[in-house]
Amino acid sequence: MKAAYQTPPSCADHNDMSFEQCFQYILSGVTNGSIYAIVAIGFNIIYNTTGIINFAQGEFLMLGGMTAVSFASIMPLPLAIILSVAVVSIVGVLIDMIFIRRMKKPSILNMIIVTIGLSIMIREVALHVWDEKVRSLPYFTGNEVTSINILGAYISPQVLWVLGVCGVIVLFLGLFFKFTLTGRSMRACAANITAARLCGINTRNMVTISFMLSAAIGALAGCVISPITQTQYDSGAPLAIKGFTVAILGGLGNSTGAVVGGIVIGLLEAFSISVMPLAYKDAIAIAVLLVILFVRPRGLLGKREEAGLKEF
Amino acid sequence: MSLKKFFAIFACLTFLIVSLSCKKQEEKTLKIGAIFSVTGGASFLGAPELKTAQMLVDEINSKGGLNGVKLELIAKDSSGSPEKAISFAKQLIEENKVFAIIGPSTSGETMKIKSICEDAKTILISCAAAEAIVNPVAKYVFKTPQKDSYAAMKIFEVMKKKGITRIGVVASNDGFGLAGKGQLEKIAPLYGVKILIGEVYDKKSTDLTGVLTKLKARKVQAVVNWSIVPAQSIVAKNMRQLNMKEPLFQSHGFGNIKYVKEAGKAAEGIIFPCGRLLIADSLPDNNPQKKVLMKYKKDYESKYGEEASTFGGHAYDAVIILAEAVKKAGTDREKAREAIESINGLAGTGGVFNFSDQDHNGLDLDSFAMLTVKNGKFVQYEDK
Numbered sequence: 001m002k003a004a005y006q007t008p009p010s011c012a013d014h015n016d017m018s019f020e021q022c023f024q025y026i027l028s029g030v031t032n033g034s035i036y037a038i039v040a041i042g043f044n045i046i047y048n049t050t051g052i053i054n055f056a057q058g059e060f061l062m063l064g065g066m067t068a069v070s071f072a073s074i075m076p077l078p079l080a081i082i083l084s085v086a087v088v089s090i091v092g093v094l095i096d097m098i099f100i101r102r103m104k105k106p107s108i109l110n111m112i113i114v115t116i117g118l119s120i121m122i123r124e125v126a127l128h129v130w131d132e133k134v135r136s137l138p139y140f141t142g143n144e145v146t147s148i149n150i151l152g153a154y155i156s157p158q159v160l161w162v163l164g165v166c167g168v169i170v171l172f173l174g175l176f177f178k179f180t181l182t183g184r185s186m187r188a189c190a191a192n193i194t195a196a197r198l199c200g201i202n203t204r205n206m207v208t209i210s211f212m213l214s215a216a217i218g219a220l221a222g223c224v225i226s227p228i229t230q231t232q233y234d235s236g237a238p239l240a241i242k243g244f245t246v247a248i249l250g251g252l253g254n255s256t257g258a259v260v261g262g263i264v265i266g267l268l269e270a271f272s273i274s275v276m277p278l279a280y281k282d283a284i285a286i287a288v289l290l291v292i293l294f295v296r297p298r299g300l301l302g303k304r305e306e307a308g309l310k311e312f
Numbered sequence: 313m314s315l316k317k318f319f320a321i322f323a324c325l326t327f328l329i330v331s332l333s334c335k336k337q338e339e340k341t342l343k344i345g346a347i348f349s350v351t352g353g354a355s356f357l358g359a360p361e362l363k364t365a366q367m368l369v370d371e372i373n374s375k376g377g378l379n380g381v382k383l384e385l386i387a388k389d390s391s392g393s394p395e396k397a398i399s400f401a402k403q404l405i406e407e408n409k410v411f412a413i414i415g416p417s418t419s420g421e422t423m424k425i426k427s428i429c430e431d432a433k434t435i436l437i438s439c440a441a442a443e444a445i446v447n448p449v450a451k452y453v454f455k456t457p458q459k460d461s462y463a464a465m466k467i468f469e470v471m472k473k474k475g476i477t478r479i480g481v482v483a484s485n486d487g488f489g490l491a492g493k494g495q496l497e498k499i500a501p502l503y504g505v506k507i508l509i510g511e512v513y514d515k516k517s518t519d520l521t522g523v524l525t526k527l528k529a530r531k532v533q534a535v536v537n538w539s540i541v542p543a544q545s546i547v548a549k550n551m552r553q554l555n556m557k558e559p560l561f562q563s564h565g566f567g568n569i570k571y572v573k574e575a576g577k578a579a580e581g582i583i584f585p586c587g588r589l590l591i592a593d594s595l596p597d598n599n600p601q602k603k604v605l606m607k608y609k610k611d612y613e614s615k616y617g618e619e620a621s622t623f624g625g626h627a628y629d630a631v632i633i634l635a636e637a638v639k640k641a642g643t644d645r646e647k648a649r650e651a652i653e654s655i656n657g658l659a660g661t662g663g664v665f666n667f668s669d670q671d672h673n674g675l676d677l678d679s680f681a682m683l684t685v686k687n688g689k690f691v692q693y694e695d696k
Contacts (some may be wrong), residue, residue, distance in 0.1 A: 021529045024554070028521045057539040106429060132355065134574055136474055142576035145552040156553035228549070229518035238516050273522035278511040279485055281522070 015273060020152035025270040027240030031159050033266020034166040035229075038221040039175065039243025040250060040258035042214035047191035048253045049203070049210040050113040056119035057218055058094070059126075063088050064219025065231030066126060070134040077138065085219045091122075092215025096208045120237065126233040137226040145148070158227050165224045170216055170259060177255075186210060190253060238282075244287040251302025260300060264288075320434045321474070340377075341384045342643055344369070344634065345404035347415040347425075348439070348627070353392035356540075356568070357417040360624030360632045361439055362387055363616055364608075365414060368392035368631040390416055397421035398428065405432045411643065414630040415439055417623075419486060426453050428607040435649055437633060441627035444493060446672040452649060453583045454466040456662055458564070459588065464495040466585040466680045467561050470504035474559070475696050476534045480527035481510040482520065482547065490516070491565050508532055510663035515541045521550045534558050545574035547603030547657030552578040559583060564680070567622050572685055582694050585624040589663050590690040600659045604632075608661055616644060632660060 039057055048053045067087050071080035098112050100106070139146070141157040148155055177183040189206045197203050222231065222262040229235070246265055250257025265288060270280050294298065316523035338439060346365050349358035362364060369385045372378060386408055388400040397416050404410045405428070412435035416422050420444030430434035430450045433690075438445050438455040445455045471479070481496055483489035500507050500544050508530050520543065535558060537547045544566050551560055562584040572579040588595060594606035608628050612620040634648075636658060655674065658665045661677025682693040 021525055024525045025522065028525065032519055119641070134545070136574055138576075144549050144576040147553050147555045152557040154553060156549075156657075159553075190536065210329070230546065232542065233517070234389060238518075270522050273526055277445070278482075278513050278523045284512055 010058075021274075023151055024153040025274065026267065027153050027155050027159070028126050029267035029270030030263055031155075031162055031266070032269060033246075033263035034163055034259075035221065035225055035239070035262075036246040036265055037240045037259045038166050038169060038217060040247035040262060041169070042218045042221075043243055043247040044253050044255055044258055045173075045186075045210045046207075047247075048102070049186055049193075049207050050111065051193075052108055052115065053242060053244065054211075054214065055112065055115040055123055055244075056158050057214065058238070059119050059122040060088055060218025060236070061216045061222035061225070061239055062231060062233065062236035062253065063125065065137065065226040065235075066222075066233070067219075068223045068226065069137055069231065070106050070130070072137060074278065077140070079225045081137075081220070085224060088222075089212045089216040092211040092213075093208055095215075096211040100207065100211070101204060101226060106258060108170040119173075119240070123234055123236065130233060132233060134230045134232045135226075136230040137223060139227045140224075158224075159233025161272075162228070164290065165220065169220070170255065171215075173255060182206075182209060188203030200250070212215030220241035225306055229302050243283055245285045247299075248289060248291050249299055251299025254299065254301045257301035258298055264300075296298065316620075325424075330404065330407060340380065341382045342378075343384050344387055345395055345401075345402070345408060345410035345413040346385055346387040346627075347400050347413060347421070348387065349392035349421070350387075351387040351415045352393070354392040354418050355383035356440070356621075357623045358389070358415075360612075360618075360621050361415065361417055361627035362389075364624040364627040365631055366611060367615055368628060370630075372635060374675055376550075378635055380644070381643060383477050383635075386410060390421055392418055392421070394421045394424040398424050401425040401428050405429070405434050408435065408571040411645065412634055412648075414627060414634065416485070419484065419491070424457070426450055429453060433645060434500070435634070435645065435652070437630040439623070439630055441488075441669060448671060449672050453666070454633070454652060454674075456626045456660065456665075457631070458662055458674075458675050460491055460495045461499060462675075462677050462680050463497045463504075463564050463585040464492070466678060466682055467501060467583075469504055470561075470682055470693070470695070471505055471534060471664050472503050476530055476559075477504060478506050478508055479534045479536055480530065480532040481507050481536045481538065482523060483510075483537070484511050484515045484517075484543060485512045486515050486539075488563075488565060489539045494631075496538065498534060506676065513543065515539070515543070517541075517543050518546060519550070520547055521554060524550050524554055524556065527619065528554060528556055532555075534561060536561040536563075537583060538563040538565070540603075542571070542574065544571045545579070546577040548575040548582060559579060559626065564622070567683075567690075569690070570618065572688060572690070576688075579685045581684060581686075581689070583682060583684050586683050586690075587625060587679065588619060588681050589622045589625050589661050591681065591683060591692050592693065600657075600664055601661070604659050605661055622661070629662050629665070633658065 024135055042057045043053055064084050067292050068084035069082050078225055086231050139158050140161050144159055146156055179189050185201045186206050188201055246261040250261030265285055268284055272284050348362045350362050350465035369383045373382045385406040390396040404413055414437045417439055419440040422438040422440045422445050430452050436453045441457045441460055443459050481493055483493040509527055544562055560582050562582055564586045566584045567586040567590055587606055588601055593611055595602045609620045636655055637648040637651035653667050653669050655667045657667055663675040665674035667674040683690050
């Protein structure tokens, strides 16, 4: 009798997923996916000018959230966010000026190891500047209990902010790389750094700008997601792992690929919950990463010739 | 050797002898070892515990000690590592020859040193929650926090009154979460409650809308979250964002006002079991715990300038239990151990302790109160 009672709901759970539930998963997947995409775009910008993966990218998000929370206690929220983005950009510039630029042997491997060290250092500094406690920014619109109904699925208004800001960042970067001289110089670096140097582009400055840009984007993303995910001194690393997976999936250096990859991973994670235990959620991204590395190392949207030119 | 040098050495020697003999005269101190995870992941337990124990020992000494015997606290920071706890326990027992050990802060550490203390016939009063510490009973091992199973029972009692029979459980993927989930699953049938979905999440999770959507689709009547991580606030926020109106129950891990602040408005109405420290102000005067709770809260908050927590309270209880035993039985270990077993009606921060040779926790179901959040504050939960 008991067993008979239990069977129907579990069937309903797996097979007849209602439209609302399905849509809710899609929204949840797209939200997380766009956060991953932003982190991946940060990876890509630096990868394009230097050929390295900056493992401190997650820490930029954490720093952005933390500084904004501190500023928000003494000034209005929009100003706090702008200031925090500025501060973190400066941190990005300093990282390049102090560590990357001065390296005696700037090989790919050395630079990557430096960024790993930096990520650990930034985390420890944050632990000392702030503490181990969790912080979060207030919701930009509404509050913790505000809920918007979209076609039977419910989301927080902050989710719209996350999606909006991600969209704006992608759009802005697209325009920047296409129409400004700096943006085009950076693209030139990405295509072929020696050729770019021969054309008179100051590639070192382009590296600095790329660090500044990805720090700024990271900080902005860190602020927007802070009300939902909360910020802690060590919340950067998990984001960096997901972002890295997404960057590889989409094709390293390819911003459109990052968006596609982010949403794919986000959706996979969201729907996985309905068929397997929640505990495996984080394994999905890693599994996808492995499959991609075996089957299509250049990523979904990466080009074979382009990948062949890169060292890493 | 010049005369000057001779005098210098002579002076040194005299000083040494005098200081040595001074130490001999002070031998009436009783050494108490303390192993707490003051740093590391469990620092929110160990840090207030050490501060509390030190404060209480200082207070006892300033009042002339226990029947003239002063206490000396030898504190060790295990940073939550069972390996360190083992070596510190051995050091305290063999080198420092302590009378008793209070702590460790976590269940994993306590279980590792349980037999060490038992073999060395050294009293251990643990500040960790797991039931296995005192079940089966070890002669020399006691613990002060309430049992996990009591927290689960308290939650189910409220559910029964509310007529809730179909629930969903989410727990963090760590020792605390898994132990709690196990207790909930074991006890639920006794109260006629069915756990439709039980899931664990990574302790660093930042988004739980997925699993909550699943719970929502299964039409659970209530959600229980069992963890000590920041996700406690995220569960609350995610539920409200998904427009879930079902009541949210949390474990005693929620007894920290910072999680309420993080969850903001979404924390309103969360129901959870907890010691009475958090609602000490609003207890009626005839409550046996009122006096000790108010004293601890006032002393701790004025001394350290931070809010007292139930975790620090576990160390408070450990020290007063030990003090009570020494006052009664003196400094003989075996007699003191028997004295602890005979403690009856001792009001501590965790509840009223009634030990026996079978019960080395001494607390009953009533040591937990059900609390809820109202206007951003903890208040006693009342059935509607």
